[in-house]
Amino acid sequence: GAGVSQSPRYKVAKRGQDVALRCDPISGHVSLFWYQQALGQGPEFLTYFQNEAQLDKSGLPSDRFFAERPEGSVSTLKIQRTQQEDSAVYLCASSLLPLDPKFFGPGTRLTVL
């Protein structure tokens, strides 16, 4: 009965470092989403998977951002050569089937110094 979990909950990185953010969706959920939320703003869509297939990556802000979900369950969002503007909360969501309500994790707060 666990919900969506994300780790780490907080990450501090020096500018230029690579980071990897993990999302464990609810077991059996087909759809998985990543969002970026800057302070005081609504969540911005980054990318979306159905099982292991990445169906939409139109929201990834640059080629430094990469997401994968190789076995159709756990997903990792990787940010290479982090920059200060990458500081945000990164949210993961999953849904049982396409078009079902989404369940969100608590987010990972990334701070780039």
Add this chain to the structure above:
Amino acid sequence: DAKTTQPNSMESNEEEPVHLPCNHSTISGTDYIHWYRQLPSQGPEYVIHGLTSNVNNRMASLAIAEDRKSSTLILHRATLRDAAVYYCIPNRDDKIIFGKGTRLHILP
């Protein structure tokens, strides 16, 4: 995706009903109307969704205008825990796109 217009913020007294409006005049016939909310320091949570008919669940009610160009989320008896940003999201595919939402303040 349909454009939405929501008040930036609203206030309500505790234990009173709250009506949160949303205009979505460019909605298409196949768009569902979803509402999510985000409590402070948490991820968004699903509230309710509907297509044409009014909908009720344990959290809220959704009233959809006959022409579907607007909808209203109704919290029947607001509590302090309902203080959050409420997002109205019309969509027809799997991904949801958040707008700015309405920040709801509950006064004790």
